[in-house]
Amino acid sequence: MTLFAAEAIHKRFGARVVLENISLGFERDRVHGIMGPNGAGKTTCFNVLTGRHAPDRGRITFDGRDITGLAPQRIARLGIARSFQIMNLFDDTLVIENVLLALPAFRGRRTSVLGKVFEDAGLTDAALAVLDLVGLADRAWEKAAALPYGDRRALEIAVALAAEPRILFLDEPTSGLGAEATQGLARLLDRLRQRYTIVIIEHDMRFLFGLADRISVIHWGQVIAEGTPAELMADKWVKRSALGEVA
Amino acid sequence: MTMLEVQGLEKVYRKGWLDRTPTFRLAADFTIEAPAIVGMMGPNGSGKTTLFELITGSNRPSAGRVTVQGQDIHKVRTDERDRLAIHYHQSYQVRHFRSLVPNLLLRKAASDYPMVHLFDEPQFNTQDGYIGFMLAFFRRLRAEGRLVFLCVHPNERFHLEILQEICEQFIFVHKGTVTELPDYPTLLAHPPARAYLGGLVERAPSSE
Numbered sequence: 280m281t282l283f284a285a286e287a288i289h290k291r292f293g294a295r296v297v298l299e300n301i302s303l304g305f306e307r308d309r310v311h312g313i314m315g316p317n318g319a320g321k322t323t324c325f326n327v328l329t330g331r332h333a334p335d336r337g338r339i340t341f342d343g344r345d346i347t348g349l350a351p352q353r354i355a356r357l358g359i360a361r362s363f364q365i366m367n368l369f370d371d372t373l374v375i376e377n378v379l380l381a382l383p384a385f386r387g388r389r390t391s392v393l394g395k396v397f398e399d400a401g402l403t404d405a406a407l408a409v410l411d412l413v414g415l416a417d418r419a420w421e422k423a424a425a426l427p428y429g430d431r432r433a434l435e436i437a438v439a440l441a442a443e444p445r446i447l448f449l450d451e452p453t454s455g456l457g458a459e460a461t462q463g464l465a466r467l468l469d470r471l472r473q474r475y476t477i478v479i480i481e482h483d484m485r486f487l488f489g490l491a492d493r494i495s496v497i498h499w500g501q502v503i504a505e506g507t508p509a510e511l512m513a514d515k516w517v518k519r520s521a522l523g524e525v526a
Numbered sequence: 527m528t529m530l531e532v533q534g535l536e537k538v539y540r541k542g543w544l545d546r547t548p549t550f551r552l553a554a555d556f557t558i559e560a561p562a563i564v565g566m567m568g569p570n571g572s573g574k575t576t577l578f579e580l581i582t583g584s585n586r587p588s589a590g591r592v593t594v595q596g597q598d599i600h601k602v603r604t605d606e607r608d609r610l611a612i613h614y615h616q617s618y619q620v621r622h623f624r625s626l627v628p629n630l631l632l633r634k635a636a637s638d639y640p641m642v643h644l645f646d647e648p649q650f651n652t653q654d655g656y657i658g659f660m661l662a663f664f665r666r667l668r669a670e671g672r673l674v675f676l677c678v679h680p681n682e683r684f685h686l687e688i689l690q691e692i693c694e695q696f697i698f699v700h701k702g703t704v705t706e707l708p709d710y711p712t713l714l715a716h717p718p719a720r721a722y723l724g725g726l727v728e729r730a731p732s733s734e
Binding site: 296297330498500511514515518521523 | 608610612614619621639649652653654655656657658659660661662665707
């Protein structure tokens with residue numbers, strides 16, 4: 280069943296056409312991949328889907344509700360979370376604090392004094408549970424800055440998950456990661472796929488083809504191809520490319 | 527309805543406002559009745575991009591008409607011309623239209639999703655797999671009743687393979703002259719095209 284849908288989205292910045300008649304649908308509890316060459320419009324597509332930019336034309340629905348043009352905070356509150364290509368963490372605070380700050384239960388509290396939070400075992404437990412999901416529970420009390428790059432990405436995903444989203448958008452999660460960290464991330468996302476609907480923009484085709492249930496290829500601001508990894512791989516030119524070696 | 531009519535189309539570039547000596551003249555006259563994938567080729571500076579611009583209405587002709595699905599594109603509002611025809615650059619898309627006539631006096635586009643798609647030298651790279659996806663896109667547009675132009679500057683053997691595989695007819699542009707060629711063998715037999723493709727064809731096993 281389609282949880283999130285974009286219909287005939289158009290977006291331009293001045294004379295530059297970035298998205299042209301893009302339609303996408305993301306099924307519940309599936310991993311959906313979005314790939315495309317540089318400048319094809321992938322990040323703008325994410326920004327429009329998650330409400331950072333309003334589309335010029337077109338409609339976006341989440342769980343049957345029209346969310347076109349809603350403010351990013353309102354969209355986030357509906358259960359749509361995203362991570363960014365560039366890390367967004369509070370380096371000087373503890374790993375667990377990064378997650379605590381994103382918990383709805385924390386944000387709902389009257390006091391924002393972080394020191395008091397640790398007296399609230401319920402909140403701490405909730406944050407630890409999220410960290411456990413991404414395999415970082417045992418590093419909860421370290422400074423975020425101390426984490427290796429791959430773990431920082433996992434923490435970033437934990438921050439997104441802390442908001443209790445129903446759909447998680449990840450913008451180039453492998454960017455800056457080495458081969459080993461990329462594999463670790465793939466294993467993490469493979470565990471999360473049972474609980475979340477995940478949408479990943481990705482450059483690393485090997486990573487994406489190993490993980491996604493369905494992939495949309497964006498070029499010239501349009502969806503030029505779409506299918507399961509196996510369907511996309513069946514093309515003779517794709518087989519001839521480096522991508523053909525992935526299968 | 528005829529997809530595309532290019533009638534007595536002419537674009538003349540001159541030295542300047544005072545010295546009216548023509549520096550370049552492009553002339554085109556052709557009609558494409560039905561949906562198709564048309565390969566376009568020609569040496570650099572032969573007028574391919576100018577022809578694309580004239581068809582999409584971003585460059586004003588000196589004479590003649592371009593009719594897309596029955597509408598003269600140069601009489602359509604500038605902000606709606608891309609609902610009739612789109613010019614795709616290598617990876618990004620910039621659309622800039624100018625008209626001496628204000629939009630208020632121009633017509634609305636009759637279509638919402640363009641009927642004519644012109645791809646200007648898409649970057650084909652055998653490594654990344656995108657060729658397959660791009661060709662699938664061209665085929666899908668064609669199957670949905672659109673007219674696709676694919677402008678390629680072949681400098682590798684596989685570029686010719688792509689053209690041979692996907693294009694049903696060809697247009698060769700040479701020194702401002704536009705020649706229609708109904709299929710791949712005719713393209714190879716056309717002397718300016720043959721000279722242009724040169725070594726690529728000589729080495730091609732499929733042309734023997």
